[in-house]
Amino acid sequence: GPLDRVLHPEDHIYRKPRTHHYNWTISSSVRRPDGVAKLVYLINGHYPGPTIEARAGDKLEINVHNGLAEEGLAMHWHGLHMRGRNAYDGAIGFTQCPIPIGGNFTYKFEIADDQWGTFWYHSHAQTQRADGLYGGLVVHKPAHNGADGRPPKPKYDEERLILVNDLYHRPAADVLAWYMRAVSNSMEPVPDSLLINGVGSYNCSLAMPAYPIDCVQKPVRPGMRFDSQKRYRLRVVNTGSLAGFTMSVPGANMTAVEVDGGNKISPTPAASVGILHPGQRVDLSLSWDESFSRIRTTDLEIALDQDAFFYPNPALDPTQTFPIHLTNLPSAASMGNGSTPSDSVPIVPYFDLSTAKSLHPASPELSPLEPSTTKTMVLYTTTLMLAHQNNVPMGYMNHTSWRSSSSPLISSPRWFWENGTQLVPYIPYSSSSNDFMDIVINNLDDSGHPFHLHGYDFDVLGAWGVDSHSKAWGSYNPFDIHVAPPGGPLNYQNPVRRDTVFVPHHGYAVIRIRPNNPGIWMLHCHLLWHQSAGMAMGLQVGGD
Numbered sequence: 001g002p003l004d005r006v007l008h009p010e011d012h013i014y015r016k017p018r019t020h021h022y023n024w025t026i027s028s029s030v031r032r033p034d035g036v037a038k039l040v041y042l043i044n045g046h047y048p049g050p051t052i053e054a055r056a057g058d059k060l061e062i063n064v065h066n067g068l069a070e071e072g073l074a075m076h077w078h079g080l081h082m083r084g085r086n087a088y089d090g091a092i093g094f095t096q097c098p099i100p101i102g103g104n105f106t107y108k109f110e111i112a113d114d115q116w117g118t119f120w121y122h123s124h125a126q127t128q129r130a131d132g133l134y135g136g137l138v139v140h141k142p143a144h145n146g147a148d149g150r151p152p153k154p155k156y157d158e159e160r161l162i163l164v165n166d167l168y169h170r171p172a173a174d175v176l177a178w179y180m181r182a183v184s185n186s187m188e189p190v191p192d193s194l195l196i197n198g199v200g201s202y203n204c205s206l207a208m209p210a211y212p213i214d215c216v217q218k219p220v221r222p223g224m225r226f227d228s229q230k231r232y233r234l235r236v237v238n239t240g241s242l243a244g245f246t247m248s249v250p251g252a253n254m255t256a257v258e259v260d261g262g263n264k265i266s267p268t269p270a271a272s273v274g275i276l277h278p279g280q281r282v283d284l285s286l287s288w289d290e291s292f293s294r295i296r297t298t299d300l301e302i303a304l305d306q307d308a309f310f311y312p313n314p315a316l317d318p319t320q321t322f323p324i325h326l327t328n329l330p331s332a333a334s335m336g337n338g339s340t341p342s343d344s345v346p347i348v349p350y351f352d353l354s355t356a357k358s359l360h361p362a363s364p365e366l367s368p369l370e371p372s373t374t375k376t377m378v379l380y381t382t383t384l385m386l387a388h389q390n391n392v393p394m395g396y397m398n399h400t401s402w403r404s405s406s407s408p409l410i411s412s413p414r415w416f417w418e419n420g421t422q423l424v425p426y427i428p429y430s431s432s433s434n435d436f437m438d439i440v441i442n443n444l445d446d447s448g449h450p451f452h453l454h455g456y457d458f459d460v461l462g463a464w465g466v467d468s469h470s471k472a473w474g475s476y477n478p479f480d481i482h483v484a485p486p487g488g489p490l491n492y493q494n495p496v497r498r499d500t501v502f503v504p505h506h507g508y509a510v511i512r513i514r515p516n517n518p519g520i521w522m523l524h525c526h527l528l529w530h531q532s533a534g535m536a537m538g539l540q541v542g543g544d
């Protein structure tokens with residue numbers, strides 16, 4: 001089907017590490033991802049960009065040529081640690097200048113021997129991500145030979161990549177301009193459509209007269225094909241700008257097994273899994289319920305999380321189904337012989353990803369330590385409309401709203417750029433596995449924020465918010481020793497590890513890193529409109 005993106009772990013898990021060379025030319029052109037004409041970015045003519053597949057220990061050398069007419073750009077490798085390669089992280093204003101029009105930049109970095117999982121890359125310039133400048137990046141875990149000298153049998157018969165995102169029919173720059181006005185009252189723009197692997201199917205009759213679109217109705221909804229006898233690994237990425245989503249596949253046994261970059265979680269078979277927020281990934285183990293396989297078709301259902309929508313957009317169908325055609329169905333004879341399905345496991349209706357726990361207990365040294373060995377930083381984030389900013393919504397981290405300086409921070413020493421208008425706390429580098437930095441991110445806004453930290457995975461010791469319709473407050477100030485975390489004790493036993501954590505409305509998240517990756521690393525809300533409005537900062541680990 002048009003949505004199938006089959007991955008090829010067999011080309012990577014049995015071989016030695018090597019260097020991959022890519023030459024990418026970025027251009028733009030009008031396409032119809034969901035039937036509606038839209039100017040989108042292309043990488044070597046592809047929308048979305050090509051999928052990168054590699055193994056841990058591989059080197060990537062990606063020469064990016066900016067073939068755009070009017071904009072600079074930069075590419076970020078979301079979730080990769082970029083150890084020793086801070087300068088290739090793609091964060092404009094922090095690590096590099098935009099690649100100028102007609103210019104080139106070659107990203108060179110090694111994927112660590114111990115890093116594998118589902119990643120993605122995307123532009124970190126302006127709002128290009130929302131108009132298609134992104135793609136999948138899958139790092140396969142190398143297979144080691146078993147006792148018999150042969151590689152183990154793969155756990156999955158097939159792997160698929162599923163990039164899901166909300167879509168705006170207008171150019172993202174126009175959408176941002178709409179948001180950055182006093183009259184938006186800081187209500188985020190609600191998307192018009194949704195895509196899987198760059199393909200959707202818009203119901204042209206939903207278009208609103210106020211926003212005329214050039215829409216060609218697709219005669220059938222795009223779908224997928226699955227083999228009813230195969231066990232699949234689905235690598236799901238939210239490549240969107242605003243909306244989280246929940247997904248379900250009636251008739252499938254679906255189990256979330258990893259989140260973000262290869263972090264294993266306790267498996268809970270479920271009928272639906274969510275909410276996956278922009279920037280986050282989840283790997284699902286999927287097999288077909290045998291009793292269901294008499295039926296030839298089912299659907300992948302994507303339901304956008306409407307908690308992020310503060311006004312109605314009649315142009316959007318927020319819950320969409322994509323047909324799945326099942327092949328290789330068992331014959332009636334083989335089904336009637338009374339065999340017990342091997343996958344008959346109890347299934348819960350819904351697995352809430354925010355409750356995910358690490359499959360492996362944290363190593364003992366993660367236990368609460370003497371205060372002197374754990375440093376703590378407290379952040380407050382909010383969106384403010386201030387008179388001196390013409391009441392335009394601006395994202396703040398503590399008292400700063402990020403504005404990129406003309407030269408990237410890493411190009412000059414700290415004294416040169418440190419002037420109180422940029423929030424880039426300094427954290428001493430430590431190679432000790434017992435030195436931690438705990439970061440409390442308090443969210444004072446009515447909407448949640450998925451925060452992404454570059455260069456690191458972190459342990460989520462706690463994340464909590466008040467009920468989504470409540471006006472109550474749920475901040476956590478760890479320096480007030482009389483007040484416990486409102487969401488209950490922090491989890492030092494089996495905290496989930498991630499690189500993008502959802503900080504709920506009027507709530508907080510407590511994340512813990514080992515500050516062992518030197519560099520200046522961006523920490524920002526991954527909702528594109530908030531990030532663009534300044535909800536961003538940096539962490540400087542080590543250096544001068």
Ligand SMILES: [Cu+2]
Pocket residue numbers: 448449450525526527530531535
């Ligand atoms: Cu946000």
